[in-house]
Each structure stands twice: as structure tokens, then as C-alpha cells.
Amino acid sequence: MNKTEFYAKLSTPANDPASLALAAIQGDGEAGTYLRGVYDQFLAFSVEVTAFSRFDLEGTGQGEAYFATVIQVVGYEILEQLLDTFTSIINQTGGESTLVRNDLLRRRLFGNERLGPIARNIVKLWFTGNWYQLPRNWSEKFGPAPKDVTFTVSANAYVEGLLWTTIGAHPAGAKAQGYGSWANPPRIPEFGSDAVVR
Amino acid sequence: MHLRIDPTRLTTPHEAAGDGNYDAVIVGSGVSGAMIAEQLCKEGKRVLMLEAGPITSKSLRGYNDYVTNYFVSPGKDSQAPFPENPNAPMPRTPLLRKLQPGQVDSNTYMVQTGPYVTDTVYSRTLGGTTMHWQAKTPRMVPEDFKTRTLYDQGLDWPISYDDLEPDYQRAEREMGVSGDVTALRYPGGSPYPKDYVYPMKGMPPSYLDQMVNDGIEGTSVELDGQTIPLQVRPFPQARNGIPNEAYDGGKGYTPIGAVNTHQVDFGERCQGNTNCVPICPVQAKYWSGKTLAKVLRMNDEPDKGEIKILPQAVASKVEINPENGHVAGIQVKVYKNPDSPEHETITVRGKIYVITTAAIETARLLLASGLPSTSGLVGRNYIDHAYLFSWGLTPKICGAYRGTDCISGILDLRNGPFRKHQAAFSVDINNNGWSVATSSPYTDVTALVDDGNLFGSQLRRGLVDRVSRQLLFAFMIDVPANESNRVTVDPQYTDALGNMRPNLSFTTPEYSMRGAAYARQFAKTVFSRMGVIDYTQYSPSNFGYVVYEGEGYEIHGGCHLGGTHIMGTNKNNSVVDANQRSWDHANLYLAGGGSMPSIGTANITLTIAALCYRSTRAMLKQLSFETTTGATIHKTTGYHHGFSRHCDT
Numbered sequence: 001m002n003k004t005e006f007y008a009k010l011s012t013p014a015n016d017p018a019s020l021a022l023a024a025i026q027g028d029g030e031a032g033t034y035l036r037g038v039y040d041q042f043l044a045f046s047v048e049v050t051a052f053s054r055f056d057l058e059g060t061g062q063g064e065a066y067f068a069t070v071i072q073v074v075g076y077e078i079l080e081q082l083l084d085t086f087t088s089i090i091n092q093t094g095g096e097s098t099l100v101r102n103d104l105l106r107r108r109l110f111g112n113e114r115l116g117p118i119a120r121n122i123v124k125l126w127f128t129g130n131w132y133q134l135p136r137n138w139s140e141k142f143g144p145a146p147k148d149v150t151f152t153v154s155a156n157a158y159v160e161g162l163l164w165t166t167i168g169a170h171p172a173g174a175k176a177q178g179y180g181s182w183a184n185p186p187r188i189p190e191f192g193s194d195a196v197v198r
Numbered sequence: 199m200h201l202r203i204d205p206t207r208l209t210t211p212h213e214a215a216g217d218g219n220y221d222a223v224i225v226g227s228g229v230s231g232a233m234i235a236e237q238l239c240k241e242g243k244r245v246l247m248l249e250a251g252p253i254t255s256k257s258l259r260g261y262n263d264y265v266t267n268y269f270v271s272p273g274k275d276s277q278a279p280f281p282e283n284p285n286a287p288m289p290r291t292p293l294l295r296k297l298q299p300g301q302v303d304s305n306t307y308m309v310q311t312g313p314y315v316t317d318t319v320y321s322r323t324l325g326g327t328t329m330h331w332q333a334k335t336p337r338m339v340p341e342d343f344k345t346r347t348l349y350d351q352g353l354d355w356p357i358s359y360d361d362l363e364p365d366y367q368r369a370e371r372e373m374g375v376s377g378d379v380t381a382l383r384y385p386g387g388s389p390y391p392k393d394y395v396y397p398m399k400g401m402p403p404s405y406l407d408q409m410v411n412d413g414i415e416g417t418s419v420e421l422d423g424q425t426i427p428l429q430v431r432p433f434p435q436a437r438n439g440i441p442n443e444a445y446d447g448g449k450g451y452t453p454i455g456a457v458n459t460h461q462v463d464f465g466e467r468c469q470g471n472t473n474c475v476p477i478c479p480v481q482a483k484y485w486s487g488k489t490l491a492k493v494l495r496m497n498d499e500p501d502k503g504e505i506k507i508l509p510q511a512v513a514s515k516v517e518i519n520p521e522n523g524h525v526a527g528i529q530v531k532v533y534k535n536p537d538s539p540e541h542e543t544i545t546v547r548g549k550i551y552v553i554t555t556a557a558i559e560t561a562r563l564l565l566a567s568g569l570p571s572t573s574g575l576v577g578r579n580y581i582d583h584a585y586l587f588s589w590g591l592t593p594k595i596c597g598a599y600r601g602t603d604c605i606s607g608i609l610d611l612r613n614g615p616f617r618k619h620q621a622a623f624s625v626d627i628n629n630n631g632w633s634v635a636t637s638s639p640y641t642d643v644t645a646l647v648d649d650g651n652l653f654g655s656q657l658r659r660g661l662v663d664r665v666s667r668q669l670l671f672a673f674m675i676d677v678p679a680n681e682s683n684r685v686t687v688d689p690q691y692t693d694a695l696g697n698m699r700p701n702l703s704f705t706t707p708e709y710s711m712r713g714a715a716y717a718r719q720f721a722k723t724v725f726s727r728m729g730v731i732d733y734t735q736y737s738p739s740n741f742g743y744v745v746y747e748g749e750g751y752e753i754h755g756g757c758h759l760g761g762t763h764i765m766g767t768n769k770n771n772s773v774v775d776a777n778q779r780s781w782d783h784a785n786l787y788l789a790g791g792g793s794m795p796s797i798g799t800a801n802i803t804l805t806i807a808a809l810c811y812r813s814t815r816a817m818l819k820q821l822s823f824e825t826t827t828g829a830t831i832h833k834t835t836g837y838h839h840g841f842s843r844h845c846d847t
Contacts, residue, residue: 048653048654049653049654049657050653050654050657050658051654051655051657051658098654098655102653102654105653106651110651110653119653120647120648120653123647123653123657124643124644124647127643127647127657127661128640128643130272130640132644150272151270151272152269152270152271152272154270155266155269155270158269158270159269163639163643163661163665164599166658166661166662166665167598167599167639167661167662167665167666168597168666169472169597169598169599169600169666170470170471170472170599170600172274172471172472172473172599172630172633173265173268173269173471173472173473173477173479174269174471174479176469176470176471176472176479176480177469177470177600178469178470179439179440179467179468179469179470180401180402180470181470181600181601182402182404182405182470182597182600182601182602182605182629183402183403183404183405183408184405184597185405185595185597186405186595186597186600186666188595188662188666191655191658192655
């Protein structure tokens with residue numbers, strides 16, 4: 001199967017695109033090479049919008065699951081558009097400050113009627129492990145997306161939510177910090193004001 | 199210790215119905231069921247225990263499945279670990295809606311007939327509501343036992359604090375309570391015997407607790423002419439901490455770890471999972487499975503009795519011998535699969551019957567059996583705490599979302615002469631942020647991302663600012679018994695097995711609303727002393743919204759169910775006697791919060807547990823009377839077991 005055929009399959013929800021995407025990422029073929037590149041873009045975007053390093057994000061073990069979740073719910077094509085937009089912003093603002101980059105991200109991505117809600121959902125996925133149902137007006141205009149309901153990606157996704165790390169706590173019910181640890185102030189991890197891209 | 203419910207301990211409908219030699223049939227496997235079974239088996243008695251729900255949590259894998267169910271539930275409501283079971287349903291919060299006057303909401307298992315809607319819940323599964331409870335174990339204060347006499351409010355108990363005190367100690371041992379008695383000795387508090395210490399040392403107060411204490415220690419409030427000094431005090435808690443070597447006259451205490459796995463992995467000290475409700479992932483928290491594990495071990499000991507457990511068995515009707523009023527048997531619907539209403543109906547018999555299904559279900563079963571009692575009080579005087587939340591952001595990071603759900607609180611307003619005019623309350627300092635009031639921190643993430651348009655570093659900063667400064671006071675307000683707050687049944691509302699569902703009619707009385715209004719004022723005072731920014735908002739569309747003296751409040755249920763089969767001094771003013779024995783049916787005990795004529799401002803489980811010891815002494819006396827006199831056999835009537843009137847103790 002060449003790249004174009006594979007791409008067509010991915011964009012058809014009936015084909016379980018999420019499994020196809022995951023299989024392709026792990027495979028050796030032309031499609032796998034191509035998709036791994038897309039997944040790299042997905043991680044680069046995630047680093048930018050979460051302010052966690054690629055090391056931290058990969059450490060959650062959830063990257064591929066979130067990548068697959070987005071493809072599963074809204075299809076591959078829109079994700080690719082989102083990531084291409086992101087890459088072009090990065091290329092355009094290479095060497096410029098975060099402020100400039102953030103302005104462009106807002107105008108062209110988060111403020112984009114079609115892409116904005118998906119971008120926000122990717123942020124929420126990383127922080128909570130939940131896919132949140134898209135706004136109704138999005139579904140009316142760009143839907144339908146039958147799998148678009150609020151759900152937790154998996155038990156591990158919940159446990160790996162970045163929210164908890166962000167506040168120096170732990171997900172309720174997991175990764176407990178130990179007897180009596182609560183008597184001390186939380187250790188809130190430091191982060192740079194400029195997220196490192198790539 | 200292992201909760202080894204091997205096949206020989208599980209009985210079948212056929213076997214249970216055919217076995218006429220049970221000393222006791224216990225309905226329910228929660229705290230009362232387990233503790234009563236333990237006391238009876240210890241004395242060589244044979245017990246049949248019925249559990250309406252599945253016994254999933256008997257294995258570590260099943261217990262962990264519950265934890266996983268919680269993890270994958272995006273809403274994370276307080277029953278999230280426990281799957282829907284139409285054959286033995288339980289109330290669930292997310293489905294509630296506000297009622298207009300005269301409306302009835304039958305969309306959820308518990309039919310709400312209003313005027314107020316309660317989000318109170320209980321769990322129907324092995325372990326009952328101890329699977330889900332927060333495990334704070336304050337004792338009631340002596341005045342709580344005589345609120346009618348002292349304050350002209352609610353009802354008096356037929357026993358006093360002093361009568362119950364030794365049993366409080368027994369319950370604290372069984373549940374392995376961690377607590378610091380020194381911090382709990384204060385004017386108006388529960389008196390402890392000199393030198394008493396809890397089995398385990400008190401949990402260290404959270405960083406947030408310390409911050410609140412720094413803000414209020416040395417200050418006071420004026421109430422009803424009384425100056426009440428303020429201080430944060432840690433609650434006693436039924437969860438494993440550090441054993442106290444001074445316990446039991448220097449003998450110390452050995453904690454009970456997780457049942458059904460190795461203690462090296464689970465069930466040792468509380469790790470601070472901040473998830474006591476709805477399930478402790480490591481079983482550091484007491485649940486009745488720990489007591490059941492003890493009972494099951496007795497099966498192998500020569501002098502002890504034995505227990506048989508019949509799971510997925512819903513008690514559906516209490517059958518009465520019309521000749522003497524004794525319970526002749528309990529009709530049980532046993533289902534194989536929670537997804538199918540297919541079931542068989544059997545009748546089980548024992549010498550005595552003990553119903554321990556918590557106040558709402560116990561009343562439901564009696565009323566569905568057509569047994570309102572001589573006093574007509576079955577189902578009446580339903581009591582729960584009225585919860586009011588006040589929340590805000592502390593001036594600096596307070597480290598929310600760490601520790602147990604709640605370690606400390608402000609207890610100084612649990613008692614005082616002001617109780618003549620307004621309800622007392624206990625204040626919880628929640629370590630899990632605003633979650634109970636606003637579904638934080640998820641709603642904070644969605645608000646900052648969707649409405650705040652934050653991402654990247656700004657989002658991280660925003661989350662720290664918004665989430666790790668969350669402080670919430672949960673006011674647990676006394677609600678005195680009132681006959682019009684009641685559980686009823688109605689044949690038009692049934693569950694999948696055809697059992698009538700509970701209908702609840704509830705109003706928060708003015709006395710309690712006065713307490714709520716003061717609680718709100720009190721929160722504002724403390725917030726101002728701490729420099730906390732108040733974020734409290736009560737929404738008129740919330741199901742618990744109440745307007746009192748022009749101000750709106752959201753009143754939530756406390757899951758502290760009492761009062762539907764109150765104990766009293768005679769059969770005209772109560773349903774059970776001081777031993778939780780039915781006045782009308784001499785071989786029937788109704789054990790649980792329903793027996794409590796008042797609950798004061800204490801979480802009720804410890805008192806329920808203490809009452810079990812009292813009741814089992816009466817049961818054992820009754821059973822031994824039966825053994826020595828042979829008074830039970832009424833072959834001529836066709837009923838195998840019962841007691842003649844003259845054996846009443």
C-alpha cells in the first residue's frame with residue numbers, strides 16, 4: 001500500500017484509523033516512516049502547548065494513545081492540517097520569542113474555527129487523560145464525529161495526567177506521595193517560560 | 199490476612215434455603231453485618247450473610263477493578279467504582295435535578311419526593327458503604343444523646359454516652375483508629391477515659407491544616423454570648439498510621455493490612471492517595487472486609503462458629519409468623535447476572551434475623567414487607583447531615599490534592615448552649631481542593647484552557663495559581679429527627695427484580711438552616727482572618743439550592759443515614775430498643791444508623807460499630823436463652839424458629 005492509499009484509509013473512520021495509525025507507527029513500511037514523522041510533529045506541538053519537555057511527555061507513555069485518540073474521534077485529515085499549521089508557524093517564527101510565537105498560535109491555530117477546539121482538546125488530553133466532547137457548534141459545522149463523547153482514554157492516561165505533576169500533587173488514587181508527606185509544602189516543578197520546541 | 203471466600207464459604211440458594219440451623223441470618227455485609235457476624239461466630243454461632251450486590255471486592259483483582267473503574271470514569275462521582283446493577287441499584291449523584299414544588303423525580307433509583315433533593319448515597323456491594331466512606335471516626339458528644347432534654351430539639355437516645363463509651367473503644371480497636379486523644383480533649387468534646395490512647399497515633403495534619411491553624415489559632419468567635427476559641431484539630435480516622443506502643447495498657451496494636459493480598463504491597467500505612475472516597479486504592483482505610491476476613495478465619499477454628507455468604511441475594515420480604523409476631527423467614531431474590539432480572543426466590547430461616555442495610559434500605563425492606571411497626575415510625579425521622587461548602591483561594595500555595603481527603607477540622611462548634619437556637623456543626627478542612635463543590639480540578643483545566651485561552655507556560659502557571667491554592671470548608675450540620683423527613687415505598691416504583699424502591703421526602707429544618715447561615719458567616723470570618731479570596735457560589739439551578747432569609751445556599755447530603763428505625767424506651771415511641779431489637783418482632787434486630795435518634799455532628803460509622811457490640815451481647819443472651827430452654831421450636835405452627843414472648847430480655 002502506498003502512502004496515498006494508506007492516507008485514504010486513515011481518513012475513513014470506518015477503518016478504525018486509530019489502530020491503523022498505531023500499527024503503522026510501529027511498522028517498517030513507507031506509511032510507517034511517514035506517520036512517525038507526523039507523530040514527531042504531534043509531540044513537538046504537545047511540547048509547545050503543555051510546556052513539558054519531550055522527555056516528560058514521552059515519559060507518560062501516553063503519546064501514541066493520544067495521537068490515536070485524536071485520529072479516532074475527528075479523523076486523520078484534521079490532525080494533519082493542525083500539525084501542518086503548527087509547523088508552518090514554527091518555521092515562520094524560528095528564532096523569535098515565545099510571545100511572537102504564541103500570538104501566531106492564537107491567531108492561526110487556537111483561534112481557528114476548525115482547528116482551535118481540537119488544539120484545546122489535545123492540551124486537555126495531556127493534562128487530564130480525558131477527551132472532552134467538542135463544542136456543539138463545532139460538531140454542527142465540521143462534524144459529525146460519532147465517537148466524540150467525553151471519555152477517559154485509559155486508566156493509565158488518567159494516572160499520567162500532567163495536571164498533577166504541574167501542581168506538585170498526584171492523581172487521586174495513584175502515585176501517592178507517602179505517609180506524612182502531606183505535612184510539608186508541595187514541590188512544584190519549575191519550568192522555563194520558553195518551552196523548548198523539538 | 200486474606201479475605202478468602204473460598205467456594206465452601208459461599209452458599210447456594212438451594213443450600214441456604216434448605217439449611218434450618220442458622221443461629222442468625224444477617225442481611226448486609228457492611229460495617230454492622232461484618233461486626234455482628236464476627237461477634238456471633240466468635241461465640242460459636244452459625245451465620246448466614248446475605249449480600250444484595252456482587253462480591254467483586256473479595257479478591258485483590260476484583261478490588262483493583264473497582265479502582266480502575268474509578269480511574270476511567272471521566273466524571274469521577276462518588277459511586278464511580280461500582281458498576282450499575284439494576285438488580286440491586288444504588289443512588290447516584292450525577293443524575294439529580296432540581297425539583298419544582300410538588301414534583302417527584304423517579305429517574306434515579308431513590309425516588310425523590312421533595313421538597314429538597316438530596317445527593318446522599320450508599321453502596322450495595324460486598325463491604326457496603328465502608329468501601330466508599332471517608333473513614334473519619336469522631337465520637338458523638340454526650341449532649342448529642344439528649345438533645346430533646348437539653349435543647350428541645352430532635353429526640354433523646356435511651357442510652358447515654360457513658361453507656362456506649364466502652365463499646366466506642368471496642369469499635370476503635372476493630373477499625374484500627376489512628377488519632378490523637380490529646381488534641382481532642384477540649385471543653386465540649388467527647389470525654390475519653392484517663393490514659394486512653396487510640397490504637398494508632400494521629401495522622402500528621404496537612405500543610406493546609408497548618409496554614410488554616412496559623413490563621414485562626416488564638417482567635418475566637420462569639421456565639422450566643424459564648425466566646426469560642428478556634429483551633430484546628432485532627433479527626434480520629436479509621437486508617438492505618440503508626441501503631442501506638444502505649445495502646446491497651448502498653449500492649450500496643452498490630453494494624454490490619456489489606457485483606458486478600460500481601461501486606462508488603464498494600465494496606466500498610468496510609469500513603470496519602472487523596473482518594474478515601476470513593477475507594478482507598480491500597481486498603482489502608484478500614485472496610486468491613488477486614489472484619490469479614492477475621493470471621494472467615496474462624497471457620498477453621500474448632501470452638502468458633504461459621505459463616506456462609508450468599509451473594510447477589512436481595513432480601514425482598516420479611517415474613518412474619520402471625521401467631522407471635524416473630525420473623526419466620528426472609529424471602530430472598532437471588533440473581534446470577536446483574537444484567538439480567540432472571541432470579542429465583544427462596545426463603546431463608548434462622549433463629550434471629552439481623553437487618554443491616556443502612557437506614558434507607560432497611561426501612562425500605564420493612565415497609566415493602568408491610569411492617570410499619572406499632573409506633574408507625576418505620577421510615578420516619580430520617581436523618582442525614584446537611585452539608586454546606588465554602589471555598590476560596592489561599593494567599594499562597596497550600597498544596598491542595600495531597601494527603602487523605604480530610605485530616606483535620608474545626609470542632610469547637612460541635613457543642614454549646616447555642617444548640618437551643620441553631621444547629622451545631624463540625625468543619626472539615628478538605629485536602630482535595632474544591633472537588634466536592636465544583637468538580638475541580640477538571641473544571642479548572644477546562645476553564646483555563648477553553649475560557650482562559652491558556653496553553654503552555656501560562657497554563658501551567660494558571661493551574662498552580664488556581665488549583666494548588668484551593669481551600670474548602672465542608673460544614674457538617676446537625677439535622678434533628680423530624681417525623682416528616684421519611685422513607686416510604688410505592689408499588690408504582692420498583693427495581694429490575696420487582697422490589698419496591700425507596701422514596702425519600704426531605705426538608706432541611708429551619709433549625710439546621712440557621713446553622714447553615716451561621717456556617718457561611720463563619721467561613722467568611724475565617725477567610726478574612728486568613729486572607730482567603732472567597733470563591734463560594736451557590737447556583738439556583740443546583741438540586742440542593744435553598745433560600746433562607748433571603749440568602750441562597752446549596753445544601754448537600756452527608757451520606758450519614760440515620761433515624762428510620764429509631765431506638766427508644768418503648769414500642770410506642772420507637773421501632774427498636776436500646777439493643778436495636780425490634781419491639782414488635784422479638785427475633786429481629788435492625789442494626790445501623792437507622793437506630794440512632796440523633797447523630798449530632800459526628801460521622802456515624804463509629805457509633806454504628808459501637809452499637810454492634812451492644813447488640814451482639816443481647817443477641818448472644820437471647821440465643822443462649824433459647825438453647826437452654828428450647829423455647830424456639832414451634833413445630834405446630836409450621837415455623838421452625840422463633841421466640842416466645844417470655845424470653846424477651
